[in-house]
Amino acid sequence: MKITFLGTGAAEGIPCFGCTCPRCQAARRGEGHNARRRASVLIEAAGYRMLLDTPPEISAQLDQAGIFDLSAIFLSHEHFDHIGGLVEFEYWSQVLTIFAGYEVLSKLPLTPRLQAKALISGFYPHTRLHFGGLTVMPFKVIHHVPCYGFVFEDEGARLVHFTDSGPDFSDLHRHLMKAADVVIFHTPTFEPHRSHVSVQRVISLVQELSLRRAVITHINHNNFLHEELVERVAPYGITVAYDGLTMEV
Numbered sequence: 001m002k003i004t005f006l007g008t009g010a011a012e013g014i015p016c017f018g019c020t021c022p023r024c025q026a027a028r029r030g031e032g033h034n035a036r037r038r039a040s041v042l043i044e045a046a047g048y049r050m051l052l053d054t055p056p057e058i059s060a061q062l063d064q065a066g067i068f069d070l071s072a073i074f075l076s077h078e079h080f081d082h083i084g085g086l087v088e089f090e091y092w093s094q095v096l097t098i099f100a101g102y103e104v105l106s107k108l109p110l111t112p113r114l115q116a117k118a119l120i121s122g123f124y125p126h127t128r129l130h131f132g133g134l135t136v137m138p139f140k141v142i143h144h145v146p147c148y149g150f151v152f153e154d155e156g157a158r159l160v161h162f163t164d165s166g167p168d169f170s171d172l173h174r175h176l177m178k179a180a181d182v183v184i185f186h187t188p189t190f191e192p193h194r195s196h197v198s199v200q201r202v203i204s205l206v207q208e209l210s211l212r213r214a215v216i217t218h219i220n221h222n223n224f225l226h227e228e229l230v231e232r233v234a235p236y237g238i239t240v241a242y243d244g245l246t247m248e249v
């Protein structure tokens, strides 16, 4: 299974327009991996290519990554940074399959053109969707609005993607994390945050549950510069995603 991080920024992206903080300025100067477009991930396995979320910059993300076909799009929740680019698919050249939870479907900005060319399907949590050898299982996470994480499994490799989640996890979530080869967390801030997992929270989860591999993404401009963040989490075996990072599971 191949994972590509097309974008790794939180809601505002980095640089955040109107902001002149040192992180946004470093991103504008093109230094290191500090510029982060909003978060989306591409998962390729068993001959399928799945896109997870459609941030506002999705057309540029796919174009620059050289991705010209998709098997399906999975949408986690209704927040703008995750679905703001959905309407761009009016101009996609092929028929497109879109999956979202039923409570999320009703919130999507589906234009008549998009409805005419997309095959839109609702899913229930804990229902396995099969694509050849690849299975995708959505599960619920705690967020301000209905939101889904996803388990992707192929040939014994298991990726658990928590999407935007609050800092509290159920017993079921912990089991999913422990059984995963890779767990992806959305961590806007380093310090604890009431509605999102923080980097510090991920560090404690990695230690408490002995996670095999944790990756953090969806990082905002109040967090550390990329290299500094890498230094802080490397001792715990945590990977800091950056735009364009690819990984094999």
Ligand SMILES: [Zn+2]
Binding pocket: 010, 011, 079, 081, 082, 164, 218
């Ligand atoms: Zn978000």
Ligand SMILES: [Zn+2]
Binding pocket: 016, 019, 020, 021, 022, 023, 024, 025, 221, 222
């Ligand atoms: Zn800033």
Ligand SMILES: [Zn+2]
Binding pocket: 077, 079, 143, 164
């Ligand atoms: Zn959100």
